Amino acid sequence: MPTVSMTVNGRKMSGECEERTLLVSFLRETLGLTGTHVGCDTSQCGACCVHVNGDSVKSCTLLAVQADGAEITTIEGVANGEELHAIQEAFRDNHGLQCGFCTPGMIMSALDLLKHNANPSETEIRHHLEGNLCRCTGYHNIVKSIQAAAVAMGGAS
């Protein structure tokens, strides 16, 4: 079996896996980082969203071997130790989650939006979330959370 090495949340990590192992399985099962979720088998729900070399991608639609040598950020790498990231605080304050299953993917996706567009409009946020499905909230509070995060992170006024 090949050995795959990557920098995950700033730490060098490696492990053995089959060629057919998906990145999400490698993160969850080999590295034990279960914050990244699997919500579908059709690449549509976005629960598995992580950053690979700075870009948000669906880790269920990428082989672990394709990410060999990459820099990965998962939801576990967003907070600063015990201190939540502004976007995590914003989701808590705005009731942006109910069951929380979609939340890691929503946050990783939204962080990529805010990187490209520090002050997105409500419409831009809703379009950006095209690839993230939520069964609980009806999206409204997720959008509010991301707007609040943009303000807290200094982009919006």
Added chain:
Amino acid sequence: MYAFKYHKPSSIEDAAKVFSGADDARYLSGGHTLLPSMKLRLAGPSDIVDLSGIAGLKGIKVEADKVTIGAGTRHNDVALSAEVRAAIPALADLAGGIGDFQVRNRGTIGGSIANADPSADYPAAVVGLGATVHTNKRTIAGDDFFTGMFETALEDGEIVTAVSFPRPKRAAYMKFPNPASRYAVVGVMVAETASGMRVAVTGAAASVFRVAEMEQALASNFSPDAIAGVAVPADNLNSDIHAAADYRAHLVGVMAKRAVAKAAG
């Protein structure tokens, strides 16, 4: 997913060699069509030849008369490129409407056209802008590239290396997206090019096609009204759970008019 052998060659020559030496190999680019079908066990190649390690396949080159996009260039690289937006805004718009942001961060133009999904967006740009497809063996006119449902002019093992799009005088792409997948139920590229008017339709039939009657009407009067009377026959159009053939025929007219209005500015 079935097991396979994984290869990551660093040159086109090596990729072609590994491919031809394997039992049942498939090239892997962004993986956003191939991996989902392998996960569902609809595909089970013996060998995967990952093209992402080949530096020469990536990148965008904007010249006075054309824009050339490497086969391994991601949809977001095209959608978010200020240079592409300035040269051919319709192409940046089309790429920016594919799937969702995460799909656009992985999926590539080479994979999209090699796959030739009847509902894919890029075929409308390749035919609608009169592009040329470059491969490791030859160049293929965009008009001759798509030959049927999931069928192209590519030979077994042939690698798409780039696509060049001549700059149109004006062009616009409009699609009616499937609300779940974002694939085109119907998408229409309208372009006034140096070699004449082009109207290319994706999503509606087995493969992308041009509408000659609309092209003629637009050549004498570039306005939505000019094509309002052109009916596209529903006979050979797709019918599925998303849309019946007659509805798709209707949508071709609506999307074409919207595209003309947008291109006319």
